[in-house]
Amino acid sequence: MAMMTMIQAINDAMRVEMERDENIIVLGEDVGVNGGVFRATDGLQKQFGKDRVFDTPLAESGIVGTAVAMAALGMRPIAEVQFGGFVYECMDQICTQAARLRFRTGGRFQVPMVIRTPYGGGAKTPEMHADSFEAYFMHTPGIKVVFPSTPYDAKGLLIAAIRDNDPVLFYENMPLYRSVRQEVPEEAYVVPIGKANVVKEGADVTVIAYGNMVRLSEQAIAQVEKERGVTVELIDLRTISPLDMDTIFDSVDKTGRVVVVHEAIRTGGVGAEIIARINEERILKLEAPCVRVTAPDTPYPPALVEDKWLPSKGRIVAGIKKVLDF
Amino acid sequence: MAMMTMIQAINDAMRVEMERDENIIVLGEDVGVNGGVFRATDGLQKQFGKDRVFDTPLAESGIVGTAVAMAALGMRPIAEVQFGGFVYECMDQICTQAARLRFRTGGRFQVPMVIRTPYGGGAKTPEMHADSFEAYFMHTPGIKVVFPSTPYDAKGLLIAAIRDNDPVLFYENMPLYRSVRQEVPEEAYVVPIGKANVVKEGADVTVIAYGNMVRLSEQAIAQVEKERGVTVELIDLRTISPLDMDTIFDSVDKTGRVVVVHEAIRTGGVGAEIIARINEERILKLEAPCVRVTAPDTPYPPALVEDKWLPSKGRIVAGIKKVLDF
Amino acid sequence: MQNVFPMRQILDTEGKIVEGQIPPELSDEKLKHLYRWMFRLRVYDALSIKLNRQGRLGFYAPLGGQEACQIGAAAALRKTDWIFPSYRDLGASMYHGWPIAGTYKWSRGQIDGMKIPEDVNLFPPQIIIAQQTIHAAGAGWKFRLKNEDHVALTFFGDGATSEGDFHEGLNFAAVMKAQTIFFNQNNGYAISVPLEQQTNSETIAQKAIAYGMKGIRIDGNDIFAVYQTVSEAAERARRGEGPTLIEAITYRLGPHSMSGDDPTRYRPQTEEEEWKEGKDPVKRFRLYLEAQGLWSQEWEAELEKEMKAEISAAINEVQRAPIGEVDELMEFVFEEMPADLKKQQEEVRSWKGAAE
């Protein structure tokens, strides 16, 4: 075991897997000599050579698209899209090509590739860097969407993503990169994709979150539990697509009260889908309307405004109280 | 008044508006000499000249992006994306540039442009032609999303879109292009964007649909009403973004039972958002879980399978009965 | 730029070898084999148009007029090489091993329509213009990385060169020294839009300069020029000397697709005649073979009969084959079906009664 930040855990996941399987390659902008703008790929080119870790031209569709073909022909590429807002640049290669190739070819081809991308509010980045666009990909069959919230999960989920035979979009929260250290095994291990994590059990309210919102929700929950003498269950989705509804339903059956937290805007977000499914299958269990604590429906705001725009501990507290007080 | 198909009504809307305002231009692939692959722009280049109706290079980002700049500088471009599945090619120009320019510049610039695009299942088109991707744009603040379901609405909504000072994505259902004729005024008129249409009042169930699903829902409703002796209210959303929740809530207050129908896939679709909002504000009015009648969560299937994949009259009937029988 | 990139022609429109040119070294057998395939495509095209009109086929993009491009290019490859076609390249795809019945399933939109047999190194036809150029760059890059002496060849049209993805594909390939051939069938139109409105560059070949790539312009209706040029490009690629952009000048004799396109709206009748009569790729090769004593009326009649029988067998087989069910298709979204999709699959099965 070693103490690792999330960025170290991510780096480590790629390293141990690349040692195991020489078909794994890394490609993207600045991932080679520079080791990535966040150093996620630091040292990989040195260790594995220029024929496995590539600084590519500045062209996201090219990055994802060449990886799609290589994956279909037996490689296992890990592509980096330098920031989450740039997925628009390669939307077709992600959604039409990577996500559909297995389906289109009746299973003849598969696309075992990972697209890593940093995202997440709070780091005061310029436009189009911090945006949370995961809902687009939840609405895109054929690609899995993963959100680690701890260094341990990051390593295990990334290894799972690398070994998965379907394309995985791997979202890395920027503020989480270096803010937490955790014991992380040095060898390879897998945190399964598609399985949510009950971070903390509770009886009165279910809070559903992912990425950095898990950490924030923990703080909010601690406050409400103290103030109200209730217990709150916290679910870290870990995977947005596919959604682990069993874990959610089990919790709703217990608590009957739900708060969904995400930093993406509200309309059409992940929360809407979760609430629709709870409505479909657990309406009689609900003691109150499900509450969404999200960003409002505007483009991502300028850096100095982001903290007022993103969900805050205070807003999550208010959301939990709202669902309690209904 | 004249009897018009939807494609004629769309053509007519552009014609009458272009006669009124010479800043309106039309650009896209094959929209000029050929008059569009569906003849939506037929005759426009002849009438308004090659300096107002442009056959562009085959490049969707170029089409939308040049239109964004022209709109910001005072033109009113109507851009065509030849089929709805090709929006991925210009996702950034739609979502980052067109939809955000007003916001980014604190209102200095506006982007009064329309993006017309045909979509919709049933016409046995090749891959990526029929897909319903509207949920992506509902999750994108700053762009309006419009779905006419009749020739009358098509003309009025398109004129409203052209006159709107914000970008509007205008979805034209392919099977509806020529399947219905209707009396349409010859002069210009506006059907307001953002206002849903109660196609038919009813007391027991609310069916919410848009585009071609309105027509199909009408047929399903007729059957259920006959079989069950109930009355069903049918709401044609007309606009997906912004959503007219007042009309929806008024109806839910009456019926307490909701079926949402769309041909997009289920997860993360427009239905999820509507249900989440009903849950948030009308949970106590609900007599049953809201039901979604949608395509399943797979990529769009091959042409001969599409009718089994899309919502059918029978599936809508089953959905209405499900919500009635809860 | 036309003098920097002159059009390479070996077989002229009369079926004669152009002065000073040397045809590729091909046995009589191979020559007849090439003709046989070009002729098969001609028959395939005519019959597919007919089947489409009868409602027995679905989406079909006629390839008539482009037979030399498709057969010449595919024949210059090995079976171990990979092809990344567009919707119009069913000819090259069949030559490379996709059965006629497969193309018909694809056209009609039946289940498995895009499931190309495992031993055929072919991607499914790409509908989204120019995306396949990036895939071909990726494949050619992979071959270099893995020291495999395969080549990736992709077909795309003149219109496709305007897409940003064309640019990204070619740039990647050149930087990565990908073992890729970018085969442009410049048929002069992207649906209705003529090349002059597509780009201000005089030729497509010169676009290679932007990538520091080899570019070459050839007569795409000359089977020898196509075969020879692709052979050379493949050799270069295999030797690790990088990708090539080939602009092959050709013409589609039919409409853009069978979905309502009417070429008389956008191109002059005289132009069509000129290409049909004067520059036909099949005719000129036939004249050449005839002069060599390798062609006869009877042989061609036999070929026609054979191909018609194959097509008729194929369409009948395909029409008898299952169309497919949604619940089956759901198995191909992911390798393993997630729980929520499985639940939907059950729901989908329950529709079978309800649907109408």
Place this chain on the structure above:
Amino acid sequence: MQNVFPMRQILDTEGKIVEGQIPPELSDEKLKHLYRWMFRLRVYDALSIKLNRQGRLGFYAPLGGQEACQIGAAAALRKTDWIFPSYRDLGASMYHGWPIAGTYKWSRGQIDGMKIPEDVNLFPPQIIIAQQTIHAAGAGWKFRLKNEDHVALTFFGDGATSEGDFHEGLNFAAVMKAQTIFFNQNNGYAISVPLEQQTNSETIAQKAIAYGMKGIRIDGNDIFAVYQTVSEAAERARRGEGPTLIEAITYRLGPHSMSGDDPTRYRPQTEEEEWKEGKDPVKRFRLYLEAQGLWSQEWEAELEKEMKAEISAAINEVQRAPIGEVDELMEFVFEEMPADLKKQQEEVRSWKGAAE
């Protein structure tokens, strides 16, 4: 290709006019004006880096070393022309009229940070690489359509030329004879990636050939070459003779941005020195002016004082200005706020207590 596109240089690295070259006809006043602005940028860059390190600025992409590009190009335009900058082009943006305080609001991410004054013909800095090339194509196309004799000029880097959108922008501009100038600041790196890995083409200028566009390669650290070349391109554009791609060879002396970039990871110290000492654009222009008797130590000291005062006033003004509130921002999503957004706005107002 370097001989097809030789690097145009008028003012050599010693501040002398290159033999056979004629400097642009500029009054002493104008020459001093140009220097004044280049020097202002040099001061702005140094101070902005400092302010960033102090945490008083937000995102900042140093422009030091690229002053001749930004001032030379902007100065060759009219105020009625439009500029479409990237994040690094605050220099040209300020020259064109964006106040220093505006750029600081933008950098910090305050409300109105991208609200450029109504009378300044400038788009907000583009973060998404190469999108602005399409906008500039659209603007230049609009000017032609409306018979306006304006020009649209866009700045972008060497890395940007790999994006598909660069390709679409240039192709559109050439086809539409847009009144556009594509000004490439080739500073040799896209963050850490050197040009040789960005593209296999020897020059950026040659990429113009792909579009049938005029391309030209210049010394981007030579204010005269930049000014003269942009003037000529603008004239051509105004005359309706189409767009121009200008490759200006330059170097950024600082890091890519102030967000953790460390150039020593990817470029040799010696290279930095060479550009800093030997090829500096400000120094060489100073030497020229000095020889003409137009420069003095005192004048420069005065300029520095003046600029420092302006910057200090700007940053203080900006730090006193409101940061902005979410509910205010919501007014800018649409022209009229839809009902559901209005409801959210009320909710947002209620957060002000809850948030922390």
